[in-house]
Every structure is written in C-alpha cells, then in structure tokens.
Amino acid sequence: MPANPPEVSPRRATGSRPPQPSGARTRNRAPKRAAAFVLTGALALVAIIVGAEVLRVSGDTIEQGELAAFYELPGGDAPSEPGILVRSEQLLGTPLGSQAWRIMYSSTDLNGSPVLVTGVVVVPDGEAPAGGRTVLAWGHPTTGTDPSCAPSRAFDPFLGIEGMRLMLDRGYAVVATDYLGMGVVTADGKHAGQDSYLVGETAARSVLDAVRAAQQIEAAEAGTEVVLWGHSQGGQAVLFAAQEAPSYAPELKVVAVAAAAPAADLTKLMGSHLDDISGVTIGSYAFPAFAEVYADVPGVELSGILTPPAIAKVAQMNSLCLLTSLTELHDIGQPLVGDFTLHDPTTVEPWATLLAENSAGAKAFEAPLFVAQGSADELVLPADTAAFVAHEESIGVDVHAVTVPGASHGTIAYEALPELERWLEQHVPDNGGS
Numbered sequence: 001m002p003a004n005p006p007e008v009s010p011r012r013a014t015g016s017r018p019p020q021p022s023g024a025r026t027r028n029r030a031p032k033r034a035a036a037f038v039l040t041g042a043l044a045l046v047a048i049i050v051g052a053e054v055l056r057v058s059g060d061t062i063e064q065g066e067l068a069a070f071y072e073l074p075g076g077d078a079p080s081e082p083g084i085l086v087r088s089e090q091l092l093g094t095p096l097g098s099q100a101w102r103i104m105y106s107s108t109d110l111n112g113s114p115v116l117v118t119g120v121v122v123v124p125d126g127e128a129p130a131g132g133r134t135v136l137a138w139g140h141p142t143t144g145t146d147p148s149c150a151p152s153r154a155f156d157p158f159l160g161i162e163g164m165r166l167m168l169d170r171g172y173a174v175v176a177t178d179y180l181g182m183g184v185v186t187a188d189g190k191h192a193g194q195d196s197y198l199v200g201e202t203a204a205r206s207v208l209d210a211v212r213a214a215q216q217i218e219a220a221e222a223g224t225e226v227v228l229w230g231h232s233q234g235g236q237a238v239l240f241a242a243q244e245a246p247s248y249a250p251e252l253k254v255v256a257v258a259a260a261a262p263a264a265d266l267t268k269l270m271g272s273h274l275d276d277i278s279g280v281t282i283g284s285y286a287f288p289a290f291a292e293v294y295a296d297v298p299g300v301e302l303s304g305i306l307t308p309p310a311i312a313k314v315a316q317m318n319s320l321c322l323l324t325s326l327t328e329l330h331d332i333g334q335p336l337v338g339d340f341t342l343h344d345p346t347t348v349e350p351w352a353t354l355l356a357e358n359s360a361g362a363k364a365f366e367a368p369l370f371v372a373q374g375s376a377d378e379l380v381l382p383a384d385t386a387a388f389v390a391h392e393e394s395i396g397v398d399v400h401a402v403t404v405p406g407a408s409h410g411t412i413a414y415e416a417l418p419e420l421e422r423w424l425e426q427h428v429p430d431n432g433g434s
Contacts, residue, residue: 067153070102071118071183073192078114079106083212086116095158097125098168102152105213107180107205110293115193117206118183120152121214123173132223135211136172139234144321145197145285150183162231162413166421170430173222177210179203197289198266200358201244203237208249227428228257231413235262239360242367256428258370258420260413261380264388266355271346272381280333280340284317290354297350305351310340364395370423371399372416374407
C-alpha cells in the first residue's frame with residue numbers, strides 16, 4: 001500500500017459515476033430538463049385549477065348573501081306566455097371555463113294557469129356554432145318539495161347536474177329547472193306555486209319552458225335543438241317533456257332523450273315500496289302534492305289514503321330536504337312503516353288512476369331514447385325499468401338500454417356517463433366543444 005494514497009474526490013466517494021464524455025453529460029440532461037418542464041407545467045395547471053376553485057367558492061359565498069331577494073315573488077301577474085324570462089342574474093361562482101346565470105321564468109301549471117319557476121343556465125366559454133348551441137335540459141332527481149330544496153338555491157347550484165362537465169365539453173348550453181313549487185316564495189317565505197312533485201305534465205312544462213328562457217339570454221346563444229337528460233324524478237320529467245314537446249313547445253326540436261333509473265311507472269314504484277322507508281319518504285312528498293294539484297278530483301283528500309299518524313307527520317317531512325336531512329327524514333318516517341297508508345294506492349281510486357296518468361309511456365316520440373339502469377338499484381327496480389323499456393319499444397320508440405353492474409340508484413347517472421357519451425356521439429353531432 002503506498003504511503004501517500006491518491007486523493008479521493010468526495011463526489012466519487014459517495015457513489016457517483018466516473019467522469020463521462022461531455023456529449024454524454026449533455027444527453028443525460030435532456031430527460032431531466034423534459035421532466036422538469038412537465039412538472040412545472042403540471043404544477044401551473046394545478047395552480048390554475050385551485051385558483052379557479054377558490055374563485056368559484058368565493059363567488060358562491062358572495063351570491064348566498066343576496067340569494068333570498070332573487071327568489072321572492074315579483075309584483076304583478078306572471079306572464080301569460082310560457083317560457084318568458086322574468087328575472088336573471090349572472091353568477092360569479094361558475095365551473096371552470098364557463099359562464100352561468102340564475103333564472104326565473106314563466107310556465108303553466110296542470111290547469112294552464114301562469115306560474116313562475118326558477119333554475120340555472122350554464123354555457124361553455126367560446127363561440128357558439130351557427131344556429132346556436134344545442135341545449136341540454138337537465139331534470140334533477142328528488143331533492144325535496146320545500147322551496148329551500150331547489151337545486152339552484154344550493155351553495156353550489158351546479159353540483160347536482162350529473163354529467164354537466166361532459167355536456168359543457170360537448171359545447172352544449174345546460175339549463176336545469178327547479179320544477180314548479182320549488183324555489184319561488186312569497187314575501188313571507190311560503191310556496192309561491194303548487195307543489196308539483198311527480199306530476200308529469202307540470203314537470204315537463206318546467207323543463208321545456210326553461211329551454212325557452214335560456215334562449216332569451218343573449219350571451220348563452222342557445223339554439224332550438226334540445227337534448228333531454230334526467231335521473232329518477234328527473235327521468236320522469238324528461239320523458240314527459242319528450243311526450244309533450246310536439247304540442248306544448250313545437251318550435252323546439254328534441255333530438256335525444258336520456259334517463260337514468262327513471263321514475264317512469266309510478267304504479268310499480270309505489271307498489272314496490274308500500275311497506276318500507278322509501279315508500280314512506282316518497283309518499284310523504286307525493287300524496288300531499290297530488291292532493292293539492294288534483295283537489296277537484298273526488299276522493300283525493302289525504303284522509304282517504306293516509307293514516308292519522310302519517311297525516312300528522314307529512315307536513316314536517318315536507319319541510320325537510322332529502323339530501324341534507326335524510327337521517328332526520330328516516331327517523332320521522334321509520335315508525336310509520338307498515339302504518340302509512342289506509343289502502344293500497346295502486347288499486348284504490350282515485351289514486352290508482354292518478355298514479356297511472358303520471359306514469360310515462362302514454363305517447364311515443366320520435367327522438368331516440370337512452371335508458372340506464374343499475375343492477376343494484378333498490379329504489380327503481382331493474383325489472384320495472386326493463387318493463388318500461390319493452391313498452392317504449394312496443395310503441396315504436398328507438399331505445400338503447402344499458403344495465404350497469406353494481407350501480408345503485410344514487411350512482412347510476414354518473415356510472416352511465418361513458419356509455420351515454422358514446423350514444424350521444426352517434427345521435428347528436430358535437431356542438432363545437434372541446
């Protein structure tokens with residue numbers, strides 16, 4: 001061993017490679033620079049998204065401060081012509097790459113009387129195609145019946161529009177109604193319109209008139225072609241809208257209809273849940289609504305169908321929103337299971353007829369129909385949806401039915417989106433989206 005060993009470089013001592021030709025060092029830097037560039041870009045994108053979400057939440061917070069005034073019933077009569085935009089305000093807390101408005105517009109109830117309904121409109125940034133954007137009219141699932149349960153009144157009024165990002169990316173103008181009876185209130189905070197829960201024709205008019213109102217927002221550039229998309233209660237609403245559009249809104253061209261686990265057959269839906277908590281919850285919303293809307297029908301009084309304990313609780317249950325108060329709703333309703341109805345509403349009149357009249361499928365329509373059903377849905381049963389699909393096919397409707405394995409009632413609308421997108425690409429041209 002030499003007395004004076006050669007000096008060892010600290011870099012070599014820590015396991016670094018031996019010196020390389022300068023060309024090799026240059027080549028090795030390239031992947032590192034590329035990786036650094038990608039990382040920088042990704043971080044910038046994350047910062048943009050986070051910043052946009054911060055602005056969105058800040059906008060939502062500001063809007064909540066002046067929310068009540070927008071929903072208060074304006075003075076004077078509602079416009080007699082349906083679909084007139086009565087009030088609108090541009091929203092601050094909008095989804096990334098979009099602009100949006102809260103709207104109040106005229107519609108008609110089951111008797112043809114003028115009423116006011118609320119909702120939201122959201123459109124992607126960028127130029128609309130010639131002729132305007134295709135309008136995606138969304139029908140929301142059950143949120144409750146109290147005015148406070150209106151989706152457009154929520155802190156984030158877009159959160160419950162299932163598939164909204166997909167529709168915006170396709171270039172659609174998205175309009176989401178609250179339905180009649182939700183949203184608008186009198187000066188003392190009471191319902192300003194009839195409760196219309198599961199009343200098919202009234203819901204259809206709320207959906208179609210929302211499209212007409214969206215067309216009056218110049219910046220939305222909404223056209224006359226319409227795609228209808230709804231989930232559960234909203235499935236019933238858009239199916240009725242498809243049936244009624246030729247007579248109620250003939251200037252609109254319904255080009256496609258899509259429904260996820262639709263409440264299409266109310267007789268089967270109610271019959272499947274007579275003795276469980278779902279039946280009590282749905283019934284607590286539906287029976288008071290039907291009793292109000294069909295007040296002139298002999299025998300429609302609540303005392304003829306609900307037990308005294310049920311009648312004592314339905315007002316309290318109707319004051320609660322499904323999504324935010326489900327536990328409380330079930331706590332109130334559970335003792336009523338097995339003691340909710342006096343008779344089977346699917347067989348006793350006038351309820352049997354009313355349930356049948358508010359079930360979809362009385363009329364065929366020309367637009368193609370997409371129906372998605374979850375195999376694990378315990379509310380809208382797969383067999384009931386299959387029977388509805390068979391009925392629609394029997395009357396000449398072009399139906400594409402999809403069953404998603406494992407999807408529940410709550411998840412089916414989201415889990416069906418990939419198949420819905422493929423189906424839309426076949427039936428509705430892209431509207432200039434991303």
